[in-house]
Amino acid sequence: MPQLFDNSCIKSIELSNRAVRSATWTGTGDAKGFVTDFTLDFYGRLAQGGIGLIITGYQYILPNGIQLPFMIGNYDDSQVVGLKKLADTIHAASGKVVGQIVHTGFRANPKLFTVDGDIWAPSEVSDPTVKHPIKVVTKNEILELILAYANAAKRLKQAGFDGVQLHAAHGYGINQFLAPCWNTRGDNYGGSLTNRYRFLGETIEAVRAAIGDDMTLMIKLNGADFVEHGLEIEESLQIGKRLADDGIDAIEISGGSASSGKNLGPVRTKIAHEEDEAYFADMAGHFKDRIKVPIIAVGGFRSPHKIDKILNEGKADYISMSRPFIREPGLLNRWLSGDLSQASCISCNGCFETGLKGKGISCKIDRENMESKH
Template sequence: MRKVFDETKINHLLIRNRLVRSATWEGMCRDDGRPTRKLVEYYRTLARGGVGLLITGYAFIRRDGRQMPGQLGAHAADFADEMHGLAAAVHEEGGKICLQLVHCGGQTVAHAAGAQPVAPMAVQADQFPELPRALPVEEIAELVELFAAAARRAKEWGFDAVQLHAAHGFLINQFLSPLTNQRPDRYGGPLENRSRFLLEICQAVRSAVGPDFPLLIKLNGDDNLPGGFGLDDAVQVARMLDDEGIDAIEVSGGTPASGEFTPVRQEIETREQEAYNLPFAYRIKNVVSCPVMVVGGIRSLDVAEGIIRREEADYISLSRPLIREPNLPRRWQEGNEARARCISCNGCFKPGLSEHGIYCVVDRIEQESRGRTL
C-alpha cells in the first residue's frame, strides 16, 4: 500500500517521502534577487524538518519578471556562490531542492520590475494597476531561451530539479488563458496556440538540462475565473506536457482575481475544507503517466494518507503549515499525527514586506506571550 513516507523517485531523483514544500515567496533575498544567509538557513531548517522535496520561492528569469521585494532571482550567473550554498544546506540535511522559475508577466508593477510589465496582450491583470505592453514574437523567443538558461544554471548550481511556474496568473498562465491571450498570431487563439509558449519553454529547458534532470511544472487545474483557463483545457495541456516528457505536474488553482477561490485560501478549519484542488489533480492524474502533486489546504496526515492510498495524487504539497511548523513532516513521521497548527490566516506573508522575511505571526505572538508570563 502506498504511504506518505514512502521513498520515491522523480526521474532519477530519489526523494525520502511524498511530502513537498510548495514554492513560497520568503522575502529574504537582496534587491537584485541574490540569496542571503537568512534564506539559506531558512531552507536548512525546512530540510531538517523532514520534507522530501523543497521547491524554492518563485525565482525570476528576467529583471522585469520580478514582482515582490526580496524575491529570489535566477537570472544572474554571478549568484553561483550563494546558490551553491543554498542547495548544499538542503543536501546536508538529507533533503532535495528544486528551483522554481517564473516570469510574473502582467502581475507586477514597474516599481518592482524596473520596467513596464509585459504580457501576451496589453490587457490589464485584475488586482494590478498597470497596463502591460504586449510581447512581440521576437521577445517571446528571447524569454524561452532565458527560461532555458536559468534551468541550466540551476543544474550547475547543484539544484536537483527545476519547476516552471505556469499557474496563478503569471506569464505562462496568461498565455494559457483566453482572458489574457487573444493574440492573432501563432501564440493566441485556440488552445494549441495558447500552449505554444509553455511547450517551447519545456523543449528548450529539456535541451539545456538533458533527459535525466527532473523538469516539473506548476499548473492551474482551473483559474476559477469565468472564461479563463479551465479544467478541460488543463487536462489537455497536462496530456501535452506528459507527451513532452514532463517529470511531474503540481496541480494548483486560482489567481489573485479569483475572489474566495484564490491560490491561498483562508480559514481552512475542517477536514472537508482541505485539499481543495484535489478534484483538479485527480482529473489530471487520470490522463497522464507522470507523477502528480496536489497543493491546497492540506493540514491533516490522514487526509494526505488517504489521497496517496487511493492514488488520487502521488505527492502532497504544503506551504503555509511549514511556515509555522517546519518540522511538521518529522513530527508526523515520528508518530505525533496531530493536525498542522497553521490556521490559514495568511498573516505570515506580511512580515516579508516590512521585516525582510516571512514567519508565522500567530506563533510569534504566542511565544512572546509565554515569555511575558514566565
C-alpha cells in the same frame, strides 16, 4: 496503496516520503535577488525537517519578472554562487531541492525593477489586478523570455539543484499565455489551445535542451483559473496531456490567482475541518486518471489522515504543503515520530506580513504568542 512515508523516485530524485514543500516565496533575498545568509538559515531549518522534496520560492528569470520584494532572482550568471550555497545547504541536511522559475508577466511590480523595463504580457487585458500600463510582447521578446527560462534552468543545474519547476500556475507569465482571458493574441501564440500552448511547449524544449535528459523537470499548473474565460478543468487536462508528451516529469496541480473570486485563489483561508482540506485534490484526481505522469496535489493539506486518504483514493502520487511548514518546519519529523495531530497552521495568511517588510516570512500566531509572553 501509496502511503505518506513511502520511499519513491520522481525521475532522478529519490524521496524519503511523499510530502513536498510547495514553492514558497520567503522574502529573504536582497534588493537584486541575490541569496543572503538569511535565505540559507531559512532553508537550512526547513531542510532539517524531514520533508521529501523542497521546492524553492519562485525565482524571477528577468529583472522585469519580479513581483514581491526580496524575491530570489535567477536572471544573471553571477547569481549561481548564491544558488549553489542554497542547494548545498539543503543537501547538507540530506534534503532534495528543486528550483521554481517564473516570469510574472503583467503581475510584475515595476516599483521593484532595478533597471528600466516594461511590464510584459501576452496581450492587453482588462483585469482588476492590473495597476500599470502593459507592453504586449513582440515575437523577439517571446524568444527572449524562452531563452531566459532556459538560462535560469541551466543555472540551477550548475548550482547543483536536483530539478527545475516551471511556474505555470497562479496567473503568472506562462499561465497568462495559456488562458484565453489573458491571451487574445492574433498571431500563432494566441487563439486555439495549440497556439496558446506554443509558448510553454517551446519553453519546455529550450529548458530541456539546457538541462539535459537526466535532470527532473516539473511544472506547477492550474487545474482551473476561476475567472471568466480562464482555464477550466477540461482544457487544463488537454494541457496536461501535452505536458506528458513533451517529457514533463511531474505535474503539481493548483488553481486560481489574485484575479479569482473571494477565497478561490491558490492560498485559501478557513481550513478549519478535514472536509476543508485538500481543496484541489479532486482536480488532481482527474489528472491522475488521464495523465501518466506523477501528480502532486497542493492546497490546504493539514492532517496525515487526509493525506493518506487522498493518496489511497489515487487522486495524487504526492502532496505538497506551504503554510504548515512556515509554522512547523519539522512537521514531517513530528508525524514520523508518531504524533499525528494535524498541522498547527490555522491558514490565516499572516505569514506574508514580515516577508513584505524584509524580515522573511514567519508565523503571525507564533509572533503574537511571543509578544503576549513579554
